[in-house]
Amino acid sequence: MSAALAPPGPGTDGAALHSRLLLSGDPLSGHRAVKVGPGEYHVSGEEEAVIVTVLGSCISACIRDPVARVGGLNHFMLPSSVDGGWGKAAASLRYGNFAMERLVNDLLARGAHRSRLEVKLFGGARLGASTDSVGARNIAFIDAYLKAEGMHAVVRHLGGTRARSVVYQPVPGRAFMRLLPEATETVSAVEGRLRRHLAARPVAGSVEIFE
Numbered sequence: 237m238s239a240a241l242a243p244p245g246p247g248t249d250g251a252a253l254h255s256r257l258l259l260s261g262d263p264l265s266g267h268r269a270v271k272v273g274p275g276e277y278h279v280s281g282e283e284e285a286v287i288v289t290v291l292g293s294c295i296s297a298c299i300r301d302p303v304a305r306v307g308g309l310n311h312f313m314l315p316s317s318v319d320g321g322w323g324k325a326a327a328s329l330r331y332g333n334f335a336m337e338r339l340v341n342d343l344l345a346r347g348a349h350r351s352r353l354e355v356k357l358f359g360g361a362r363l364g365a366s367t368d369s370v371g372a373r374n375i376a377f378i379d380a381y382l383k384a385e386g387m388h389a390v391v392r393h394l395g396g397t398r399a400r401s402v403v404y405q406p407v408p409g410r411a412f413m414r415l416l417p418e419a420t421e422t423v424s425a426v427e428g429r430l431r432r433h434l435a436a437r438p439v440a441g442s443v444e445i446f447e
Contacts, residue, residue, distance in 0.1 A: 269286035272289045274313045274427070275312070275335075276310070276311055277310035277329060280306070280407070285405065289311050289402050290419070291360075291361070291423075293361055293424075294312060294374065295311075295357060295359035295374045295375070295394070299356075300348075301348035301353055303349070304347040308339050309406065310335040310339045314331055314332065314370065315373050315376070316331050316332060333377075340353070350385075354390055354409055355382065355391075356391035356411050357391065359371070363397065363421075363423065364421075364424050396415075398415045399420040399422075400413055400416060401416055
């Protein structure tokens with residue numbers, strides 16, 4: 237199950253997510269992976285499923301139920317609506333509150349149980365002057381959200397000053413994280429353009445393995 241930046245319009249199923257072949261040097265090279273961008277999420281119960289994303293100040297939550305053997309990953313840009321109210325955010329997966337609810341609810345609909353959910357968090361970097369508070373606000377949001385929902389992150393690789401790539405296997409729950417110092421400036425520029433677009437048009441390194 238996938239979802240993209242905004243709720244689908246009449247007669248559509250929303251934008252489809254892209255997949256790519258992981259290349260030599262990537263974790264799990266040779267596997268085909270679903271690529272999740274800002275404002276998207278993907279859920280799968282397939283044993284061989286792989287999900288990839290690249291993060292700057294954005295955050296991804298990798299969540300799975302090891303008993304129901306289903307998991308997924310989201311990628312949100314901002315904690316909530318501009319007025320700061322969790323319940324007032326537009327129905328867009330760009331916002332953390334909506335992205336988390338959609339991912340968790342999709343997992344529950346596939347047989348997951350809230351008490352068994354395993355959470356791994358990545359992202360929230362400070363990439364430059366233009367994004368100096370976004371990563372910190374995203375981190376504050378996800379910490380508050382998990383506390384409010386009675387959930388706990390078994391892995392929390394947040395903050396810092398570098399972009400990250402994440403490769404996630406949602407059924408076994410393995411997450412591979414690589415810092416990307418050479419791509420940090422590019423990721424910062426892309427995120428800045430996306431945030432400016434969102435403001436103008438509001439929507440109705442080495443690899444570490446986290447077992």
